[in-house]
Amino acid sequence: MRYRDYIPVEKHWFDMFTRNFKEKYWTPEIKVPITKIKIDKSSYPNELCKADVLYMLLNFEKDAWMPITVDKQYFLLDGQHRMELARELGLNYIDVVIQDTDLIE
Numbered sequence: 001m002r003y004r005d006y007i008p009v010e011k012h013w014f015d016m017f018t019r020n021f022k023e024k025y026w027t028p029e030i031k032v033p034i035t036k037i038k039i040d041k042s043s044y045p046n047e048l049c050k051a052d053v054l055y056m057l058l059n060f061e062k063d064a065w066m067p068i069t070v071d072k073q074y075f076l077l078d079g080q081h082r083m084e085l086a087r088e089l090g091l092n093y094i095d096v097v098i099q100d101t102d103l104i105e
Contacts, residue, residue, distance in 0.1 A: 006091055006092065006093040006094075017067075017097045023103050025103050026097045027100070028095070028098075031093040038076065049081070052081050053088060066079075067094070068082050070097070072098060
């Protein structure tokens, strides 16, 4: 399976973050350059598992492709394996959900 530089997520994944909430805790953003995403490895309790990324690569299903979660400064909050998979697929862009940590706390 070959993708160019971007795989859009299905709308229902964004809806999962935005429906049924009065506050705007999460804001979807489409086609963010991967180079804009910052990673602070100290914020993850578990290390990246290359075997998990390989499994995702070999069993990739577009319908299961969901956005990663970042904060307002584009630091990765959730989706380190999806981010690595995007790199392995040669993507230049990825869909994200920006989490407003001030509203959540």
